[in-house]
Amino acid sequence: MVSERGLQVLRAIVQDYVATHEPVGSRSIVERHAFGVSAATIRNDMAQLEDEELIAAPHTSSGRVPTDKGYRVFVNHLAQVRPLSTAQRSAIETFLADPADLDDLMARTVRVLTQLTGQVALAQYPSFARASITHIELVAIASNRLLVVLVTDAGGVSQRIAGLPVDVDEGDVAVLRARLSALIVARSVAEALDRVRALHEPVGVRQDPALAALAVVIGEELEEFRQEKLVMAGAATLARREQDFRGSIHPLLEAIEEQVTLLRLMSEMVVDEHGLAASIGNENAPFGLGEASIVASDYVAPGGTARVGIMGPTRMDYPSNLAAARAVARYLSRMLEEDDAGR
């Protein structure tokens, strides 16, 4: 069992280790923190913490370093989210003011997050899966080529060019438009996808090759709506932090390039009652990121909730990073709420 003071010692070790990046000994703890007891007493507490595998010694006689389990306890029980400075808050506001469109807003979001934290920033796009289709427009580009534009009520727009196996004229296009409109407008993306796919059933398709071709393209567009998207920034900051990741940032860069891994990881994180989440060190091992930690915060978009997060070394400054993620997420929620469709 770990005593109350033992936990405070753990907190001190985590804080000092994150600050100095060096194993912390009993002596430096009594110097830097006012525990009112001697180094020997701290040593006894540290022995307990070591028994519980909350801290570990890199080699026989050296200071201690928090284990991943130790960080977990720190985050769950010991860390209070440190509120941002007003300067930081206003930085967020000015940086995110007046975005040109959703892409711009997301890009700025990750940029401001990486600037605040000095780490890699991640942000999920608002999901359009639960959004519903408000418009479908067909634009004739050539006699056998149509531009298919879909619009959702959550502000998502998608466009794609469909090549048709037959030529169509103005009238045909109007008919197709009306027919497709009736089929998917006011439906959710998921429903629309079902209904468009149903067109492929032998019965429906044979009749109209143009419709069949459009169905394929529309299916792709809907699929894209359903897909989660991720935007990132700050990969360059990893270069400075090489040794924080046991000497190889390769898995991190891979994950950043892959996207899909990070997307899954972020989706699977479990948020607490404040909408905050942390995934620490070896908890990410299944994703090949056992040396990294990710903190994230939910934000609310018209289509549902999504997440913004920060990825960094296991020995990151959790209170600050959680605070930054939360602040940005809140601001993002507010922006998306005000200007509903995300412009």
Next chain:
Amino acid sequence: MVSERGLQVLRAIVQDYVATHEPVGSRSIVERHAFGVSAATIRNDMAQLEDEELIAAPHTSSGRVPTDKGYRVFVNHLAQVRPLSTAQRSAIETFLADPADLDDLMARTVRVLTQLTGQVALAQYPSFARASITHIELVAIASNRLLVVLVTDAGGVSQRIAGLPVDVDEGDVAVLRARLSALIVARSVAEALDRVRALHEPVGVRQDPALAALAVVIGEELEEFRQEKLVMAGAATLARREQDFRGSIHPLLEAIEEQVTLLRLMSEMVVDEHGLAASIGNENAPFGLGEASIVASDYVAPGGTARVGIMGPTRMDYPSNLAAARAVARYLSRMLEEDDAGR
């Protein structure tokens, strides 16, 4: 003056150094290459090469390493572009077959290039600056909200939502569509931009606030067409090569994140008569990439020519990388020619 054999020695040094990553001495040269002379003779040649600053010694008595100038001579006079293996050629073909759209094609292009070379791959999008507008479509999303879609003859499509200061009905939209159509359809992107901007002249604008708002949005879209875009892959490979860049890959990662630097760098490279270009080491210093080299090859798209390239350490394998860039560029040109609009 450097003798003929001296140049062959330079070639040997570059080849061996690229292969082994270690300074190469006179002895290992006579062992690995059939010069038919003794090591002492090679040493004399090397002394000349050193006078010409084509090679340098990291420390007083060690093997020699090519200087940036040495690489330049190698690339210009000594390197023959090594043709790809048939396996590699067919890899390109299968990898690039049947792209879904232009984005997909470009993404695959850089992926295949990074796979072939193990380096960072870069590709400029075909420029739409000289393309011309074939369609403009306005879709009413709400009474004061229009989706503005632009299509170019080079396959570029752009869409953006415009918020209007006034409500408009079906008829208004039709009028606006006709008016804008007359203004920019069949014009080049550059012309269209001029004409749209002309709308902002006091005379035109006051009359119609809706038109003014649309002009702003269309201006943004056209600007986006004019902007060059870059797509990249293989950033993760840099992690393995850290020491190749004097220990810091930070500038490279920054440049990759910036994009705009690399875009300028690629644009400013001068291609030779075969459409190939190389920018070596300190030639890139103005861009903060003095430790990196970039090779590139032009490809031909409907809208004009653009470039694909490879970025890696100065000590890269120039013949192979030039060959890979050239092969991919050629294949890309062919694909874009066949399927003119890039789908």
Next chain:
DNA sequence: AATTGGCACTCAGTACAGGTGAGTGCCAGA
């Protein structure tokens, strides 16, 4: 004039030894 073998010299890299100091673990006493 070009090439060669020989030789002294340089210097990075490695291995070894000794010294230092931060830090621990443990114990007896308060």
Next chain:
DNA sequence: TCTGGCACTCACCTGTACTGAGTGCCAATT
């Protein structure tokens, strides 16, 4: 339960010696 004291460990630094790859130069050879 806490504390001071003490022996012990071990990373890290420093200095020394050795090794070997490689050069630069020169006199001899072709």
